[in-house]
Amino acid sequence: MKRVMLDDGFGFDICPLSTLQRMEIWTERIKPNNVCVRPFDGIKRDTIGEIDLILIIGPMDFEVTFQVLDMDTSYNFLLGRPWIHAVGAVPSTLHQMVKFEHEDQEIVVHGEDEQSIYRDPSILCLEAREGSKHIVYQAFEVVVADQCEEGSP
Numbered sequence: 082m083k084r085v086m087l088d089d090g091f092g093f094d095i096c097p098l099s100t101l102q103r104m105e106i107w108t109e110r111i112k113p114n115n116v117c118v119r120p121f122d123g124i125k126r127d128t129i130g131e132i133d134l135i136l137i138i139g140p141m142d143f144e145v146t147f148q149v150l151d152m153d154t155s156y157n158f159l160l161g162r163p164w165i166h167a168v169g170a171v172p173s174t175l176h177q178m179v180k181f182e183h184e185d186q187e188i189v190v191h192g193e194d195e196q197s198i199y200r201d202p203s204i205l206c207l208e209a210r211e212g213s214k215h216i217v218y219q220a221f222e223v224v225v226a227d228q229c230e231e232g233s234p
Contacts, residue, residue: 082100082157082158083157084155084156084157085156085157085158085160086156086159086160087159087160087161087165087170087174088159089161089165089172090161091159091161091162092161092162092163093116093118093148093161093163094146094147094158094160094161094163094164095118095147095148095150095158095159095161096147096148096149096150096157096158096159097149097150097151097152097154098129098149098150098152099153099154100157101132101149106134108129111129111130111131111132111149112130112131114128114131115127116128116148118148118150126152128148128150129150130148130149131146131148131149132147132149133145133146133147134147138190139190140184143164143167143168145160145164146163165179168181169181169182177191178190
């Protein structure tokens with residue numbers, strides 16, 4: 082899922098109703114609540130409810146409770162302070178990336194970018210060095226490869 086926004090100033094994790102509809106997740110999974118939020122436009126809005134979703138970011142699965150809003154947004158998910166604090170993530174808007182630790186490894190997720198962060202155009206989404214404690218993932222996509230011959234894309 083592309084267009085995931087991180088906002089360390091926002092006190093909720095947000096999922097627009099349109100994202101759930103595109104993912105074909107039934108609205109019956111939304112649990113009613115009495116939460117009111119004031120998103121970027123400054124208008125106070127009641128949420129439809131909340132939903133628990135599993136996000137796979139890098140090598141980890143996260144269960145995130147999202148507040149569901151019926152509004153047009155430029156993002157598919159907004160991860161705010163609840164997710165950032167639960168994971169111990171360090172977001173950087175300046176560098177358009179977020180870092181967190183998993184099994185003694187530093188996981189780095191880069192924001193979407195018009196240009197690849199890698200010099201080798203055959204490596205689009207994943208860089209891993211064997212034996213390295215530093216793994217880099219570009220955006221919130223994971224590419225799975227069972228086996229690849231060295232030098233092949």
